[in-house]
Amino acid sequence: MKHEIPEFARREWLAQIMRGLVLCGLAGLAAPLFVRSWRNGCLTAKAPCGDCVLLSRCRLPQAMNTKKPR
Numbered sequence: 001m002k003h004e005i006p007e008f009a010r011r012e013w014l015a016q017i018m019r020g021l022v023l024c025g026l027a028g029l030a031a032p033l034f035v036r037s038w039r040n041g042c043l044t045a046k047a048p049c050g051d052c053v054l055l056s057r058c059r060l061p062q063a064m065n066t067k068k069p070r
Contacts, residue, residue: 049062049063049065049066050066
């Protein structure tokens with residue numbers, strides 16, 4: 001005598017797995033955005049605006065001070 005899992009329970013289990021995978025994917029995509037906002041918009045932790053590749057497009061106060069002619 002086999003112990004079989006009902007079809008409904010199997011579908012629910014697969015649906016929960018898929019929901020979990022989608023949630024993990026969304027969290028992975030949102031993590032860099034959260035880190036960037038946590039660092040006040042700068043991509044690097046030390047905020048070396050002079051070496052940043054996005055300096056020409058950056059609107060942060062630190063970058064604006066770096067771009068000002070002296």
